[in-house]
Amino acid sequence: MSQHSTTYVPKSAFGRWFESRLPIAGLVHSSFIAFPVPRNLTYFWTFGAILAFMLVSQIVTGVFLAMYYTPNAAMAFQSVEHIMRDVNYGWLLRYLHANGASMFFVAVYIHIFRNFYYGSYKAPREVLYILGVIIFLLMMATAFMGYVLPWGQMSFWGATVITNLFSAIPVVGDTIVSYLWGGYSVGNPTLNRFFSLHYLLPFMIVGVVALHIWALHVPGQNNPTGIPIKSGKDAVPFTPYATIKDIFAVVVFMLFFAYWVFYMPNYLGHADNYIPANPSVTPSHIVPEWYFLPFYAILRAIPDKLGGVIAMGAAIVIWCFMPWLDTSKVRSTAYRPLYKQFFWVFVAVCVVLGWLGSRPAEGWYVIASQICTVYYFAHFLVVLPVLGFVERPLPLPNSILESVMAAKGGAGIPAGANAEPQSKG
């Protein structure tokens, strides 16, 4: 793709002086202005920008909430109510932060399933993809610890149940759990350290996101055809094409976000979390936040404590092996008629698992969870490896441009968009 790289030439004397000492303007220019973007990207490719926006939004609202929040078991619950009632726009900061976590997961799940559908995890993007899985795990840890901070009933018992998962580890499990708690049960030391880590982890996410974007800019973006950019005509420059499209998508996503914040800010939470933590009573029906439900269903489907914990962990770790489990040479599911059906079955199984995770663990719910759990793992261990050998993919277009022209009936490409990116101003 060397024919795309346009060198950044500073216009002013100061610019030249600075660039020779810290070439940051050139880095921004090559990464976010001249960077070649496949011309056929759909709105599914704007979720990276939406996620970047959500990360910044969570950090900004979180920093301001931390100015009023008190990480102490005796005061945490009241300090959150203080934010809600007394602090100017405290209710807005908190609802943006609490609903922002859900919006973050909405966006990341769309981003992840876009990656699954278009085979973005395949060579040469394996490292980029695994970094994404790491970001997802960090997000889960951050969201879990954040949910503990208000110190309501769901906070306390969520913390108890999740930290107790580690007690399933043979021999050292109980010691590990008391080191997580800093005591003999979830208590003030636990709340204190969770606050410390909840503040730290988002900045670790920022670091891994930087690596994720770096790794993205080596091979460039995948696209709906799954075939690489072959000539300048397959691509458009990042600015203005991707920049404007990303901004537009972020604004539309903000409307969706605002709807939750202003019209149903507690819909995704649990009423029990407005009851202060009580270590002697467990709420009658405890469930995690919606974004953990599929994994929670897998945990409960296994009738063995250690087995359940291992299955839940494996449900995410198995993602890391996808680039090698998928034997198909074709990236995009658009050209894989058989896999397309299995993909949507897999999506349905994940949604059903999420629903089952919200149900009580009894009767046929357990059996259904077990069937779905078996299918979940079979998708990775059987469907992905086998389909690559038995499936006959549809013919691939010769280039991204050809696929775009075919879709438009061979006409209607604006003259400007047809030019090579580097020839534009």
Add this chain to the structure above:
Amino acid sequence: MAETTTHVAEPTRRDFLYIATGAAAAVGGATLVWPFVSSLAPDAATKAAGAPVEVDLTPIAEGQIVKLFWRGKLIFVRHRTAEEIKAAEDVNVSSLRDPQADSARVKPGHAQWLIVYGNCTHLGCVPLGQQGEYHGWFCPCHGSVFDTSGRVRGGPAPINLPIPPYTFTSDTKIVIGQEATA
């Protein structure tokens, strides 16, 4: 420019110093991890708060379960009825997931008093008393069932509700956190 030599040179004193320095740095770095890990453990104040607690049993009516805390952990003190004791004793011990006779879970001569930790051995929720198939406890989180001896009889819990260390100082008083020293 210096040429790269292809033959392997004999180890010198400099190589030894190089490896020894690297090894010392590695050991030192690893050692430095320990204070940080150790700081996560229950601290001295938390341990001190675990001093034994005395419980007066006289106000606890037959059939009643009282909840109290020792070392921040929930403990059930259950005054069992004659039927509950009989139900706990009339069990084929070998059929249990965590086989333990009822007599091993109470103090001799005090079979009406069952003292167990109050967190489910699955993931730590508080089971509800007098509920479930065996009228012992039922955990609402993931459906574990315990009998009137606090033994697991169903659901995902792997072991019985554990017995905290305690001793009778008189017929109506126990001290939790202290084993009999006789």
